[in-house]
């Protein structure tokens with residue numbers, strides 16, 4: 001699907017953007033356009049990759065005209081650009097509205113104007129019944145993406161939009177495991193917010209497999225969610241103590257806007273949730289692709305996901321300490 005394609009990644013210099021770029025180059029992409037603001041990060045990425053299939057576009061997704069020119073002749077867009085740090089966003093909420101909401105609408109509008117084939121945005125469990133501004137802006141981004149197909153004349157426009165939604169990417173910028181590793185190596189106390197905290201977890205490789213798989217499967221307007229295990233924060237502590245050495249820990253208390261557990265599909269969404277292969281799909285009730293007859297024709301091996309309760313990090317299988325040690329080792333975080 002990606003061979004000989006021109007692909008644009010908004011936020012291409014980020015953790016996911018770098019990993020996606022590496023994978024898509026292997027998949028035979030013709031050109032990958034990296035679209036982001038910070039020129040220094042682009043220069044670093046350019047020299048790390050040293051691949052003439054990469055093009056670097058300095059630009060801000062808040063700037064619609066810039067996106068319009070960058071999207072010319074593009075086949076596929078991965079929309080990963082976002083402001084994502086919860087405390088920063090709580091302090092500067094409107095900045096995240098400008099980037100995560102208005103910027104996302106700019107990506108949609110200009111992908112349509114340039115007749116891009118497929119546009120995929122990267123969502124988060126924090127968008128489900130959101131407690132913080134980050135989650136609320138990512139919920140709106142999802143809503144914009146799944147409704148972007150509503151008004152399309154499908155004969156006239158080939159563009160299809162869909163969203164993916166998953167939990168914490170192990171080791172991504174600003175995440176807890178690299179922070180703990182840094183504290184342990186510096187022989188500092190590690191700071192645990194709450195001993196009962198659980199989080200969904202996905203490795204970068206699994207996130208890439210999942211995103212690319214949805215790119216092949218998506219017909220437009222879906223939210224795809226992978227089947228994930230979760231971890232308990234105390235098990236992360238034990239795994240890291242086994243892998244490195246023990247230090248003291250302190251309980252700092254849950255921060256404003258943080259939840260004790262995250263939810264990937266809430267109870268109300270279950271009504272529209274289906275199971276396909278190793279993932280879930282939430283359908284858009286306003287889109288005729290999803291009436292019962294069309295569903296079975298469009299998606300192979302689909303079945304209804306009949307969960308009565310929310311798909312939440314406190315009620316799914318947990319990664320054991322041994323599994324955590326393996327994923328941390330395999331992710332080269334140490």
Ligand SMILES: NC(=O)c1ccc[n+]([C@@H]2O[C@H](COP(=O)([O-])OP(=O)(O)OC[C@H]3O[C@@H](n4cnc5c(N)ncnc54)[C@H](OP(=O)(O)O)[C@@H]3O)[C@@H](O)[C@H]2O)c1
Nearest residue numbers: 011013014015016036037038060061081082124168169172
């Ligand atoms: N990391 C996770 O655990 C996780 C989990 C679920 C979902 N997600 C979602 O996955 C996506 C990628 O996350 P990540 O961890 O790769 O984030 P990241 O490392 O912080 O990267 C974000 C990227 O977006 C760019 N960016 C930010 N504002 C921009 C703007 N206004 N215009 C253009 N580019 C902009 C940044 O570059 P510049 O600053 O140079 O512009 C950077 O390249 C995000 O949408 C995030 O919400 C992440």
